[in-house]
Amino acid sequence: MTRVHDMGGRYGDGPVVPEEEGVLFHADWHPRAMAVTLAAGVLGQWNLDMSRHARERLAPQTYMRFSYYEKWMAALANLLVEQGVVTRGELSGETEPQRSPLAEKALKPAEVAAVLARGGAVDRPGGPAPVFAVGDAVMTRAPAENPQVRGGHTRLPAYAAGARGRILRLHGTHVLPDSNAHGKGEAPEPLYAVAFPASELWAHPEHPGDEVVLDLWQSYLRPAP
Structure with a gap:
């Protein structure tokens, strides 16, 4: 069964309209959404593929209604609760937040540039030998x-x-x-x-x-x- 996020090549969604080169954000809160998502990822409680899957797991009506960065924030909220980083009450403001044992892992301002420059490589040595060659x-x-x-x-x-x-x-x-x-x-x-x-x-x-x-x-x- 095709899930709601898997819409590539689907008929009826209209043409792909490239955005102006260099435009990354369309609202003041978009860079903050990106920053908090990256900062939370540095805590080490999930990986890149888990974060992608969290976005895919949003309810279909939510996924279709939310903008790009709204999807990011909704998925991040789910991951924070699922992985026990915060409670649902803390996230909603219904209960007082408690100091997290992960607090010491939080990025310091002086560390941000180096962490972003290092990136998150996903290539690995070893593994199975390739079974296909160019042209196969x-x-x-x-x-x-x-x-x-x-x-x-x-x-x-x-x-x-x-x-x-x-x-x-x-x-x-x-x-x-x-x-x-x-x-x-x-x-x-x-x-x-x-x-x-x-x-x-x-x-x-x-x-x-x-x-x-x-x-x-x-x-x-x-x-x-």
Whole structure:
């Protein structure tokens, strides 16, 4: 079943309208939303894939109604409570906040630039050996579901399930979101750039000769017959 967030390539949502280059925020509170989300992530109580999955788990009516950064804040509130960083009462203001044992992990102003510059790399040494090479024909698994966790997080979009493409390049070995989003370990796998003809993804593409390139993990793929 396609979940509400998995809307890539869906008919009826209108064209993609690129924003003006360099515009990151459209309201005064947007940079604050981004800052508090990044600051909370530094506490180490969840990972990048868990935060993405938290946004996907928002109720469909909420997801469709909320703007981009409203989704961020709603997902962050859920993570803070789920991971025991704060109580629901503290978050709502119904009870007095208590000093958290995580307080010492809070970023100091002087540390912010270095932490942001360091980023959060998701490539890892080792892991399974690549089984595909550049130019190989592959097919994606179908349906596009997490095989480890029913209804769980995956980076394989529904519109590409069961599609035939070709390997463009190998990115190396990267953390597998399907596992990492659910606390089952990083389970790193080879990650490939895979090109799909538009005619393979949609029955009536406007430009059949176009290609869509997706970054996909090895377990998402099998050799094409």
